[in-house]
Amino acid sequence: MAASVVLLAGFFVAQCLSQDFHGGLMTFMPARTDQDGTVLMSFVYKESYGAQCQHQFSWVCDSGDCGQIVFSEVGDADEDTSDLGLWCQSEGYILMNSSSDKPYSLRESGCCWASNVNGASNWTLITYIDGGKRSDTQYMNRPPVITITPTIRIPQNCNSTLQFLTYDPDGDNVACRYPYCESCNQRPDFFLDEQNCDLYINGSSSLGMHVFDMVVEDYPTEIITLSYNDGETSVRNPGSMPLSQLPLQFSIQIDQPLESCIPGDVIPQFLSPTPAKGDVLYTVVGSPIQFTVRAQAASSVIYDFQISGPLNMTKTFHSYSYGIAEMEVNWEAQDPDLHKYVPFCFTAETNISQSEMRCIVVIVIKSTLQKGEAEVSCLQNTISITLKKSAMKDLEITNLRLKDSSCSLTSNESYIMATVSMNSCGTELEDTGDYIVFKNELYSVEDPDAVITRKGFVRIPFSCSYPKVAQVMASFKTYKSDFVFTESAFGSFSYSFDFYTDNTFTTKNATSTYPLEVQLMDMVFLGINAYSDLPRVQLFVESCKATPDDNCDNPLYYDIIKNGCIEDQTVVVYKSNDTQFNFEIEAFKFNGDYNEVYISCFVILCETDSPNSRCSQGCMQKPVLRRRRQASVETERHYISQGPLRFKPASRSSDPSDHGSKSVSITTKYTIGFVGLFLITILVLAVVMVCKAKTRKHKAISQNALLSNTGSEG
Structure with missing residues (x-):
């Protein structure tokens, strides 16, 4: 009886574990082709689970001549060791020997997915391999480098974008799609x-x-x-039949809404020196590579980092004050890893939130790269590099290229020089969380007419880092000075947001007068200015709202401008140039124990006259969902704010002559007038209540924040 109970308990445990599948994937890389035509192919696959890893995958030949397995291993790569037990991912390695280089496919099927909204149970992963020799590279095709963290968590109220790693060693175009089958798990409520x-x-x-x-x-x-070993050939066109097909299955956990969707608050945000998204690093066989991932969540606690990487990697976690934590990742490539492209994806984890997923690629090479010495000058819209010839033996300008080889270099007897802008010559943009980094590199090329070479490969990366947001406070005042931003297509640009003395918008209120004191119903004059070195840019104010404090996420707010549309009837916009937005509004305050008002706006900078930009669309009563921003014609939405406005009581007369002998008659008149006004008010309120019952019962709290514009303090 006891044995039966033990067996039954074991059965239920096994059933529970098998129903915790979170996703899987496979990729491959050609290892070598022998003289007899035998093709050795290296496969890497990953299995993702919840609390505990399992090794369920057992790949079988689905079509074609798949060959024989000559080696295989599997192990756990990363897991959540906390009490939450949110993830575990294992990695498997298969080496297969095939006598044919014709296309074939592998398949893995199983059960069961963790409990999910789709009602999905079984899974099937199919990998398509084509061993033909490409006419452009003279080698077998190398598929995209892919991986994904085992768990993706997104708050229900936060719009998010999941960007997959799609690095292709051959420079091919990479596309992602849902499979063509009725039983496949496709989600129309998510836009791919x-x-x-x-x-x-x-x-x-x-x-x-x-x-x-x-x-x-x-x-x-x-x-x-x-081209194939049997003499046959097959043509591949861009966008027709793919060169390879890789399965990528994963799950997204939609969690409870959060108070704030701003990265760095409740949701972790990556900080320097975290590698940038899509970064490519190099390592040598037998030499450890190390990189640091750092993140901050000021209003929550980062307890770990989730990472999808190779089997023998290690990670070390450190926690610091101010919600900052970091992870040191170490990995040492072995002989079988030579010439491989190894992906790493990682996220920062709190018990209620997760950062964006960021992915990089590590390329394993045979020998150490030779690096040069350079002086780099970081200007507002350009990067200049000056390279000492004496630092590199036999270095000549004819042997060096920028990422975009069409961009030229200059030189003299001692130096080689280059100047690139933020969006030319192959300059790439990296967002490190707290910095925008623009990077390029000089690298050596071989003489195409030479038969041999005795010069090693030279790679000289250079970059400039700019603070993502630079906001300088004017001594200990509440006045906020210019807001500075940097983006690849627009370089470095800034906004000023000021209160003015009148509707000529020529004189700003002095910083010494902040916080500004106004009376209710006074006219307040505000001006937003954009500053950029680019000649054809246009400022667009997408939204402005008022809050009773300097917290733009305060649930008590009042819309002034929304989706480019004027919401407050007292607003008057004054015509100005393309980089200015001047307007006035009648002073108000929030009901209750609030005596200050802050104004915050979201602004965009666009290329002038671009028909597809947000600036050209203007007021949108019903904004288009999932509108994709074109980085070349408009910037991101940037947040700026100013304030506060502080309210002072309306002045009242204290002249004694206003009282005395006339007091009785005045009181009598006011009493009669008050009674009449009271009756009229009751009638109006009755009409209003009837009308209001026919309107919506619920409105956004922003419009429920009733505003006082009477002459008293309320």
Whole structure:
């Protein structure tokens, strides 16, 4: 009897564990081709689970000549060791030997997904491999480098974008799509940008786990031919038949809404020196590589970092004050890793939130890169590099290129020089959380007419870092000075937000007068100015709202401008140039024990006359959902604020002559007038209550914040 109980308990435990699948994937890399035509292919797959890892995957040949497995191993790569037990991911490695280089596919099927909104139970992953030799590279195709963290968590009320790692070693175009099958887990309430492999979550999805089946494919950028050992060929066109197909299955947990969706508050935000999204690092076999991931969540506690990486990596966690934590990642490539492209994806974790997922690629090379010495000058819109020839033996300008080889270099007897702008010559943008980094590199090229070379490969990366937001306070005042931002297509630009003395908008209120004291119903004059070195830019004020304190997320607010539309009837906008927005508004205050008002706005800078920019769209009563920003024609929405306005009581007369002998008659007149006014007020209120019953019962709290514009303090 006891044995039966033990067996039964073991059965239920096994059933429970098998129903905790969170996703899986597979990718591959050609290892070598022998003289007899035998193809050795290296496969890497990952299994993601909840609290405890399992090794369930057992790949079988689905079609074609798959060959034989010559080596395989599997192990746990990362897990949540806390009491929460939110994730565990294992990695498997398979080495297969095939006598054919013709296309074939592998399949893995199983059960069961963790409890999910889709009602999904079984899974099937199929990997398509084509071993033909490409006409453009003279090698077998190398598929996209992919991975994903085992758990993705997103608050229900926060719009989010999940950007997948899609690095392709051959420079092919990478696309993501849902499989073509009725039983596959497709989610129409999530928008998938197939060309950019971005998944948009609109903040209105139902709570719980959502399961996704996806296929990642690569297509050549031009027409190429695949050649096989038997003499046959196959043509591949851009956008027609893919060169490879990789399965990517994952789950997204939609959690309870949060008080704030701003990164760095409740949701962790990455900080320097965290590698940037899509960064490419290099390492050498036998030499450890280390990188640091740092994040901050001021209003919550980061307890760990989730990471999807190779089997033998290690991570060390450190926690600091002010909500800052960091992880040191170490990995040492072994001989079988040579020439591989190894992906790492990571997130910062709190018990109620998760940071964005950020992914990088580590390329394993045979010998150490030779690096040069350079002096870099970081200007507002350009980066200049000056390289000492003496630092690199036999270095000549003819052997060096920028990322965009069409950009030229200059030189003299001692130096090689180059100047690039923020959006040219292959300059790339990295967002490190607290900095915007623009980077490029100089690298050596071989002489195409030379038969041999005795010069090593030279790689000289250079970059400039700019504070993502620079806001300087004028001594110990509440006045806020210029807001400075940096973006790749617009360089460094700034906004000023000021109160003016009158509607000519020529004289700003002095900083010494802050906080500004006004009376209710006074006219207040505000001006927003944009400053940029680019000649054709346009300022657009998308929204402005008032709050009783300097917290833009305060649930008590009042819309002044919303979606580019004027909401307050007292607002008057004054015509000005493209980089100015001047307006006036009648002073008000919030009902209750509030005596201050702060104004905050979201602003955008656009390329002038661009028909697709947000500036050109103007007022939008019903904004388009999932509108994709074009970084080349408009900036992100940037937050600026100013204030406070402090309210002083209306002045009252204290002249004794206003009283005395006339007091009785005045009181009598006021009493009669008050009675009449009271009766009229009762009648009006009755009409209002009837009308109000026919309107919506619920309005946004912003419009429920009734505003006083009488002459008293309320």
